Amino acid sequence: MRMLMPEDGTRPARALTALRLTVNNHPGVMSHICGLFARRAFNVEGILCTPLGGGAISRIWLLVQEDERLEQMIRQVRKLQDVLEVLPYAADEGAFTGLDACVEGWERGRTLLA
């Protein structure tokens, strides 16, 4: 699941924060986290999720706009039972723009499966 920056490359109006989450890795975690943001009408600009170590836990990066509600969102995320840690970092969209280059190989080299 990935939502990216505007295609024309314009910077979002507000500063960005990246939330680094460490979570238990099972099929429902993403829906707990995304549901929390969705029902509080807090937009997530980018999501990256990768398994850590043996796959029992995952790292999720959420790129969000800074907003006066952000502290409340962080407190809500910390309440989720499967979220082990939340660390906020000042961020830019760099990692996510770079991501396009990373997946370019998939798009170019492989057959479209469906």
Next chain:
Amino acid sequence: MQSMSGAELVIRLLERQGVECIAGIPGGANLPLYDALSKSPAIRHVLARHEQGAGFIAQGMARSTGRPAVFFATSGPGATNTLTALADAKLDSVPVICITGQVSRPLIGTDAFQEVDIYGMSIPVTKHNFLVRSVEDLPRVITEAFRIAASGRPGPVLVDIPKDVQTATIVLSTLPEPAGPDPVEPPDAESLTRAARMIDEAERPILLLGGGVAASGASRAAFRLAERAGLPTAMSLLGLGAMPEDHPLHLGMLGMHGARCVNMLMEECDLLLVAGARLDDRATGQVERFCPKAKLIHMDIDQSELDKLKQAHLGIMADAGTVLTALAGLVALSERREWLARVAECKAAHPLLLPGSDDPRAPYGLVRRTGEILGPEAIVTTDVGQHQMRAAQAYPGLRPRRWLTSGGLGTMGFGLPAAIGAALANPDRPVVCFTGDGSLLMNIQELATAAETGVNVKIILANNNGLGLVQQQQDLFYGRRIFGSGYRLRVDFPRVAEGFGVHAVDLGTSRDPLADLERALLREGPCLVNVPVAAEENVYPMVPPGAANIEMIGGEAHAHAHA
């Protein structure tokens, strides 16, 4: 080594958690659980007539005991029917555990018969939920469900168990130890010192107690602090009973239908000390104008409640009992004569008015008389509407864990099944359910459960043949256009009750209503008391939705302008 099925394991774990009664309804996907339950010597099953009813029966048990209560439902419609009871428990922080059957694992995701994604659907209305993917996960999941439901700010947990997980065999050498709540962490010492100093320096402080004080068993700690520091004490709807009403520092309920003097004094206070209340809009009115002159000390076990709606000058994340006890030991002894004199003056000038208090056929009199007859031991449940607000305003001697009302979600249909649950968990206490005709109709099928179990539940039906609180808003704020809120058909509730096997009394046709009320309340077993009331009678005072609390209308001592 013990070999058993997943279903047998679940029942064993529930027994070890001390569960004595489970409300629920069986169906295709939870029959293995029911088969295992049938062999339990320790757990009684109560067959509800609707899964929402089962959920509220569990809530009645949990709210009245403070311990997690369990209910069962099958997959599909059984599971979706639990959602309102779960949402209600989430908003009022009630520890219930809903165990649903799910279609077998190979069928999940195939739109199988009675398959719904209850895991996905219940995410926003539970504290946490589980879809059990393997029988090996059951020991951890069931104990975790109890730990999570009861820890910190309590809440509902849903455990969805596929049928083939229930029937799978598991071999265990030992069963996990029963889980209890996590230990509470002590509040930050520096914040406590600051809070004590702010209380000592305040000239016009008010203490506000919420449902968290009741949940934490902290009412004694609260009024010790109030007594020591001279704090007039208000309560939210869910906090009612935390301080007895005959206590000299007792103010009463704040908010939309609170006493005028409470909302007025909130306007004057210079320090608001909030314990275990989340400052919901029904309590604060327009929040920007709530306690405009006050500094705020907000104490809650849930950190996300601090600064959520109103920025606190000092937020303390702590269990209400722990923090109130600690503060009582830190504040200076204070008589606060000037402020308490002003409070007494305001209470005398703007008291809560309860017209018709003596007449058992008047809305307030019905509440007062019922309370006087039942005495201080009774458990009170309500449905949602005018009767609920009147019970909150007028019932004599409410106490924590004996006042069960749907505050956050405001669920019509809560009262009767919650009363059944409270009666099942407290067989030595009388239970009274104040309801209205609109609310009662929303879970009226549970009259059958009441009759079948013979619970000592008295249903006091203030019957205005309509949705009274809706009509009140239409009357006051929609140009008196009463639309879609009155019933054209008048239900014969005494006959309906008798059809369910529940004894019924009609005070409308009674020659001696007080004697008939007393006889009905004191007889054993379930009983319905129908009391016709005028649809035009509004509940006052009332803060218009969206307005500041100080803009309340009606309920003035000098006139009945709106009555």
